[in-house]
Amino acid sequence: MSGGTAGAAIGGVTTRQAGPGDAVGGVQPRWVVLPETVEEISAALRACAERDLAVVPAGGGTKLHWAPPPERCDVLLDMCCMNEVIEHAAGDLVVRAQAGATMGALAGALAAEGQELALDLPYPEDSTVGGTLATAGPPGPRAFRYGTARDLLIGITVVLADGTIARSGGKVVKNVAGYDLGKLFTGSYGTLGVIAEATFRLHPLPADRRWVIARLPSDGAAQRAAEAVAALAAAQAEPSAIEIDRPEPGGPITLAALTEGAAAAGRAAALRELIGAGEVAGEPPAWWGRISADEVLIELRFPPAATAAVLHAAEAARMALRGSPACGRLLLQSDRPIGEDDLAAVLSALRSGVEAAGGRAHVLALPPGRPYEKIDRWGHVGSLPLMRRVKERFDPGRRMSPGRFVGGV
Numbered sequence: 001m002s003g004g005t006a007g008a009a010i011g012g013v014t015t016r017q018a019g020p021g022d023a024v025g026g027v028q029p030r031w032v033v034l035p036e037t038v039e040e041i042s043a044a045l046r047a048c049a050e051r052d053l054a055v056v057p058a059g060g061g062t063k064l065h066w067a068p069p070p071e072r073c074d075v076l077l078d079m080c081c082m083n084e085v086i087e088h089a090a091g092d093l094v095v096r097a098q099a100g101a102t103m104g105a106l107a108g109a110l111a112a113e114g115q116e117l118a119l120d121l122p123y124p125e126d127s128t129v130g131g132t133l134a135t136a137g138p139p140g141p142r143a144f145r146y147g148t149a150r151d152l153l154i155g156i157t158v159v160l161a162d163g164t165i166a167r168s169g170g171k172v173v174k175n176v177a178g179y180d181l182g183k184l185f186t187g188s189y190g191t192l193g194v195i196a197e198a199t200f201r202l203h204p205l206p207a208d209r210r211w212v213i214a215r216l217p218s219d220g221a222a223q224r225a226a227e228a229v230a231a232l233a234a235a236q237a238e239p240s241a242i243e244i245d246r247p248e249p250g251g252p253i254t255l256a257a258l259t260e261g262a263a264a265a266g267r268a269a270a271l272r273e274l275i276g277a278g279e280v281a282g283e284p285p286a287w288w289g290r291i292s293a294d295e296v297l298i299e300l301r302f303p304p305a306a307t308a309a310v311l312h313a314a315e316a317a318r319m320a321l322r323g324s325p326a327c328g329r330l331l332l333q334s335d336r337p338i339g340e341d342d343l344a345a346v347l348s349a350l351r352s353g354v355e356a357a358g359g360r361a362h363v364l365a366l367p368p369g370r371p372y373e374k375i376d377r378w379g380h381v382g383s384l385p386l387m388r389r390v391k392e393r394f395d396p397g398r399r400m401s402p403g404r405f406v407g408g409v
């Protein structure tokens with residue numbers, strides 16, 4: 001984030017004038033507010049409410065270009081000063097951290113006690129706890145065994161648009177009574193309020209790890225990959241993750257499965273035997289768990305049993321494909337912008353194939369600074385009326401990241 005001259009403190013909280021480096025999806029805020037406590041977040045949001053200022057929360061700023069640009073943004077609420085790991089109860093396998101703590105700092109503190117938050121973030125140095133939750137992934141490889149960020153989150157403290165501080169499991173706050181705050185705020189892209197603190201369930205670091213890596217030639221690759229993924233998912237050797245990578249549409253597919261624990265090597269050998277191909281390695285393939293290009297990023301979700309059909313349908317997009325078919329999630333990635341008309345045609349062909357297989361496709365990222373008005377990022381979302389009601393309850397003035405979520409929420 002860029003510097004600037006000091007501005008008037010909003011709600012008595014440290015504030016600076018925003019610079020061009022603070023823009024969110026091309027929308028320029030006027031101020032950057034830097035709270036140091038939950039109470040300061042609350043004071044800042046109360047002051048913004050009084051002046052009808054729109055607020056976008058920010059962590060490391062690595063994914064501010066994901067999701068549509070906000071309709072307006074007066075204040076960037078930068079969580080960089082709230083970066084503490086508050087409490088690591090190693091005996092209980094639980095950690096509580098401020099939302100501005102980086103995932104790298106968190107991983108370092110946990111590793112010192114032989115534990116981890118099993119999320120597989122590839123670039124943990126800049127990514128924060130709050131940003132990781134607010135974007136909800138996409139899930140890393142080991143979500144197959146340990147679940148997603150939403151599953152590993154066991155407690156959350158949030159601040160709503162009117163300054164109300166609410167804690168899951170804590171004192172009942174009238175306007176959020178009955179809601180599961182952790183589930184709602186995971187994937188909310190800053191549209192419901194600010195995540196201030198989070199508590200996660202942990203796992204012991206595994207004693208050993210092995211990967212089975214098999215390259216499936218182009219001919220019949222989709223069908224073979226689908227069959228191998230299904231066999232691996234049901235295997236007694238219990239892999240922790242099953243991933244595929246297809247850099248060229250219609251080309252060969254690399255399949256990789258991870259085993260963990262003291263018996264990892266033996267279980268990996270059993271998995272290799274099961275699929276009748278590949279080799280066992282002590283290191284993951286270079287692409288493992290990484291999004292290598294997000295000029296255009298499309299997420300596919302589908303029932304795992306529909307993997308073969310989805311792999312065929314995805315060929316229409318002419319993009320690199322990677323992800324976790326056993327969890328029913330794949331990502332199409334492009335390292336170059338795609339013109340609006342071309343992308344609309346790609347999405348239409350993709351959706352007709354993926355939706356016929358019981359899945360859906362939504363656009364996670366597009367190049368910033370262009371309107372892409374013809375692009376329906378979300379496709380059909382059945383729960384839209386419910387999401388609108390939740391937004392109305394949490395942020396009736398539409399001041400929190402307005403327009404960044406499905407249906408213009």
Ligand SMILES: Cc1cc2nc3c(=O)[nH]c(=O)nc-3n(C[C@H](O)[C@H](O)[C@H](O)COP(=O)(O)OP(=O)(O)OC[C@H]3O[C@@H](n4cnc5c(N)ncnc54)[C@H](O)[C@@H]3O)c2cc1C
Nearest residue numbers: 059060061062063064127128130131134140190195290291
């Ligand atoms: C398992 C997993 C694997 C991933 N793999 C990859 C990968 O391979 N490559 C890759 O590039 N990315 C990957 N990601 C995504 C990326 O790591 C996260 O999105 C990133 O951590 C965002 O952190 P940030 O602090 O930079 O967020 P920012 O970019 O600052 O913010 C992202 C969004 O979250 C909102 N937000 C931020 N902080 C808060 C808060 N405190 N309260 C409310 N809303 C907030 C912002 O308004 C914005 O909409 C992965 C994520 C997960 C969970």
